[in-house]
Amino acid sequence: MARPILLLLLLLPTLLSVSATRKRTRSTILGGIRDEKLSRLHFFWHDIVSGPRPTVVTIARGPSTNSSATFFGMVNIIDDPLTLGPEPTSQLVGRAQGLYASAAQESVGLLMAMNLAFIDGQYNGSTLAILGRNQVFSGVREMPILGGTKAFRYARGYVQARTHSLDLKTGDAVVEYNCYVLHY
Numbered sequence: 001m002a003r004p005i006l007l008l009l010l011l012l013p014t015l016l017s018v019s020a021t022r023k024r025t026r027s028t029i030l031g032g033i034r035d036e037k038l039s040r041l042h043f044f045w046h047d048i049v050s051g052p053r054p055t056v057v058t059i060a061r062g063p064s065t066n067s068s069a070t071f072f073g074m075v076n077i078i079d080d081p082l083t084l085g086p087e088p089t090s091q092l093v094g095r096a097q098g099l100y101a102s103a104a105q106e107s108v109g110l111l112m113a114m115n116l117a118f119i120d121g122q123y124n125g126s127t128l129a130i131l132g133r134n135q136v137f138s139g140v141r142e143m144p145i146l147g148g149t150k151a152f153r154y155a156r157g158y159v160q161a162r163t164h165s166l167d168l169k170t171g172d173a174v175v176e177y178n179c180y181v182l183h184y
């Protein structure tokens, strides 16, 4: 009986130190020991289809896109403003530049491939790269953050997107984004 307990006692400090180092990841990659941190970003993404200055343009349609209820095969390029609040006049903090493609036949599902380019505060000049699946009529859509630049070097994480407003007549949409990003 004594032996397994002794073994457990000997192992215990090792187990504890493993769990302790998991909490904080340290890196010497950047020329010094630095702690990885979790940042949360919150903003609104404006996809403007109508009006004199649309921020999205359709660049391709598949042969069956027009008869598809889910716009299957359609590819759009975006340069969408990111703002602090949901109103279009709210403070601009960056732009989402990239594309989304209708990649689902049974539901409206997009492949999103975009760079979030920030222009405000400590993240001015930094970008985050997002590649993910966006089921636009689901309540919360989660997409991976694959990386980033400047303040977001070595970034990884995810975003949660929720539709704030959608004008079914014009297609104009405002989507709330919450980003959870680990970086140094």
Ligand SMILES: *[C@@H]1O[C@H](CO)[C@@H](O)[C@H](O)[C@H]1NC(C)=O
Residues within 6 Å of the ligand: 061, 063, 066
């Ligand atoms: C599909 O619809 C668009 C926009 O209404 C139109 O420009 C295009 O010619 C249509 N394509 C086909 C193959 O019917």
Ligand SMILES: *[C@@H]1O[C@H](CO)[C@@H](O)[C@H](O)[C@H]1NC(C)=O
Residues within 6 Å of the ligand: 119, 120, 121, 124, 125
């Ligand atoms: C962001 O950086 C650019 C280029 O360095 C600079 O011109 C601009 O004033 C900065 N914007 C803010 C809000 O700090």
